[in-house]
Amino acid sequence: MTAATEARPVTRASHPLRKTRLLRRLTPYLLALPLLGFIAAFTYVPIASSLNLSFREWDFLSPTKPWVGLDNYRLLLDSREFWNAMKVTAIFAVISVPIRLALALLIATRLMSETWVSRLMRGALFLPSVTSTVAIAVVFSWVFSTDYGMMNAILGWFGLGKVYWMQDPQIALWVLIFVNSWKQLGYDIIIYLAGLQAIPTELYDAASVDGGRKFHVFRRVTVPLVMPTTYFLLVISVIEAFQVFTIVDVMTKGGPAGATDMIVNMLYRVGFTLFDIGQGSALAVILFILLIALAVFKSRVLGRKVHYES
Amino acid sequence: MKADNPLLAVLALAAGLLFLSPVLYSIWMSFQTVDAYYTGTVDFTLENYQAAIGQYNFARYLLNSVIVSGAVTLIGLAVATMAAFAFARYDFPGGNVMFGATVATLMIPSHITLIPNYLTLAKAGLLDSYAGLILPAISNGFAAFFLRQYIRGIPRALDEAAYMDGANALQVLWRVIVPIAKPAILSMGLYIFISEWNNYIWPLVAIGREDMYTLQVGLARLYRVNPGEDVIDWPLVMAASTITILPVLLGFLLVERHLVRGIMMGAVK
Numbered sequence: 001m002t003a004a005t006e007a008r009p010v011t012r013a014s015h016p017l018r019k020t021r022l023l024r025r026l027t028p029y030l031l032a033l034p035l036l037g038f039i040a041a042f043t044y045v046p047i048a049s050s051l052n053l054s055f056r057e058w059d060f061l062s063p064t065k066p067w068v069g070l071d072n073y074r075l076l077l078d079s080r081e082f083w084n085a086m087k088v089t090a091i092f093a094v095i096s097v098p099i100r101l102a103l104a105l106l107i108a109t110r111l112m113s114e115t116w117v118s119r120l121m122r123g124a125l126f127l128p129s130v131t132s133t134v135a136i137a138v139v140f141s142w143v144f145s146t147d148y149g150m151m152n153a154i155l156g157w158f159g160l161g162k163v164y165w166m167q168d169p170q171i172a173l174w175v176l177i178f179v180n181s182w183k184q185l186g187y188d189i190i191i192y193l194a195g196l197q198a199i200p201t202e203l204y205d206a207a208s209v210d211g212g213r214k215f216h217v218f219r220r221v222t223v224p225l226v227m228p229t230t231y232f233l234l235v236i237s238v239i240e241a242f243q244v245f246t247i248v249d250v251m252t253k254g255g256p257a258g259a260t261d262m263i264v265n266m267l268y269r270v271g272f273t274l275f276d277i278g279q280g281s282a283l284a285v286i287l288f289i290l291l292i293a294l295a296v297f298k299s300r301v302l303g304r305k306v307h308y309e310s
Numbered sequence: 311m312k313a314d315n316p317l318l319a320v321l322a323l324a325a326g327l328l329f330l331s332p333v334l335y336s337i338w339m340s341f342q343t344v345d346a347y348y349t350g351t352v353d354f355t356l357e358n359y360q361a362a363i364g365q366y367n368f369a370r371y372l373l374n375s376v377i378v379s380g381a382v383t384l385i386g387l388a389v390a391t392m393a394a395f396a397f398a399r400y401d402f403p404g405g406n407v408m409f410g411a412t413v414a415t416l417m418i419p420s421h422i423t424l425i426p427n428y429l430t431l432a433k434a435g436l437l438d439s440y441a442g443l444i445l446p447a448i449s450n451g452f453a454a455f456f457l458r459q460y461i462r463g464i465p466r467a468l469d470e471a472a473y474m475d476g477a478n479a480l481q482v483l484w485r486v487i488v489p490i491a492k493p494a495i496l497s498m499g500l501y502i503f504i505s506e507w508n509n510y511i512w513p514l515v516a517i518g519r520e521d522m523y524t525l526q527v528g529l530a531r532l533y534r535v536n537p538g539e540d541v542i543d544w545p546l547v548m549a550a551s552t553i554t555i556l557p558v559l560l561g562f563l564l565v566e567r568h569l570v571r572g573i574m575m576g577a578v579k
Binding site: 024025027028029031032034035036038039041042043044045046047049050053117118120121124125127128130131132133134135136137138139140141142143145148150182239242243245246249250264267268271272277280281284285287288291292295296299 | 318319322323325326327329330331332333335336347348388389390392393395396397399400402404405408411412415417418419420421422423424425426427428429430445446448449450451454479483504507508510511514515525526529530533534542544547548551554555558559562
């Protein structure tokens with residue numbers, strides 16, 4: 001019996017050394033165990049305990065955690081704060097995602113060639129998506145600061161007055177959308193480039209032979225053929241928008257007057273500054289259900305249509 | 311776009327510079343004195359870096375970030391590679407369930423685990439410790455999922471030849487699979503390192519002691535120390551921000567290709 005068959009230990013039954021055989025049978029379990037231990041301890045058990053805590057009332061300190069049924073959910077769904085956070089998050093997603101994707105696709109079609117200019121541009125555009133979000137938020141806090149910021153300085157050159165970018169409830173969310181788009185654009189472009197490379201060039205040639213103008217070719221050939229990529233990015237970006245926290249925490253803390261209070265920001269506030277574990281957990285469970293639904297939608301609808309492996 | 315057209319090339323470069331101008335200017339600003347910044351003159355200095363590293367303890371935060379991100383990357387890669395090997399090469403009872411549980415972590419938003427993990431670590435006395443920052447971050451199935459796909463593409467004949475020579479499973483993994491899967495493992499390592507380097511919410515939750523801050527938390531706190539906008543020492547804050555960005559930036563310039571591939575792999579998520 002060769003050791004090679006041990007790769008499928010269940011198929012062969014006889015081995016002279018029973019002890020080694022047992023060890024070999026156990027091999028895959030031993031190999032997978034460390035990762036599964038971590039996943040169980042820090043992902044699956046916590047999901048169950050979030051669910052459990054969401055039915056209880058607790059403040060981190062008191063010795064008892066009385067069962068309160070659906071009260072935490074009821075309180076949340078009745079609160080203006082929750083619906084405000086949902087609204088802000090939805091606006092953020094609905095406005096930022098389509099604009100970003102359209103821009104990313106337009107730029108990606110121009111950066112297909114392997115010239116040094118387009119390589120450099122791809123690098124420059126991609127850089128923010130691997131850069132620290134905190135640092136980006138800090139830098140843009142300066143860009144949009146009222147008195148010494150870059151934006152108001154530029155407005156000043158044109159003789160325009162100061163804008164209170166982050167203090168005006170009408171504007172603050174747009175600033176966050178801008179910053180988040182600036183950071184994520186490069187990622188979208190890279191994914192679009194992968195999608196565009198999969199389109200056979202003959203299709204472009206055929207379209208241009210037919211006398212199609214550039215925009216026509218873009219609309220009739222490029223856009224429909226990268227649709228799977230677009231769906232993929234759309235769902236990914238909406239999921240990501242529902243988890244935005246860092247730029248909110250650093251730039252606005254959810255203010256002014258709740259104008260930028262997105263869901264995870266509310267979760268952090270309720271759980272870790274108000275120490276309302278029950279409601280914080282209920283909020284986490286609602287977010288979880290929403291995002292799982294989106295993820296299931298993604299894998300059901302998109303299935304294996306979008307697949308990048310280099 | 312053709313690079314031979316110099317006009318287009320110049321325009322593209324200008325657009326790229328404009329796009330990155332906030333970050334480029336923040337780096338420039340970090341080398342200016344406060345007075346020069348507020349009066350709009352030019353006066354180079356390293357005092358912002360000296361203050362950030364010394365007085366404001368960013369040397370310590372840098373060390374903490376390196377330790378945490380480094381440990382998460384090494385431990386994460388080790389457990390992921392072993393699990394990926396098991397999932398790719400063995401057909402064992404419960405294997406599919408385990409693999410399913412691993413893949414499912416890709417769609418689970420990490421925020422659901424925030425409060426319970428905080429409670430677990432508090433009970434274990436691991437808040438304000440490296441272990442508290444490192445352990446929860448290992449609970450991520452992405453690297454295992456990706457490496458499993460990669461390992462399945464390696465011909466089994468190579469394993470079997472090694473088994474014939476009397477190697478055991480660990481030796482096959484280490485001497486046959488790992489060397490071949492090296493590019494994939496490296497890309498994953500970069501991906502994990504950068505994600506962990508930039509992680510903010512978990513260190514924010516798990517760390518209260520100032521000397522355990524990572525760079526991200528330290529930078530956010532430094533900026534927030536004086537919320538009154540006009541008294542912010544921007545050149546100092548930008549020096550701290552540059553320290554936070556620089557390691558990843560340098561790494562990016564060195565291995566851009568690997569990184570882009572890692573991110574594209576991330577797209578299967």
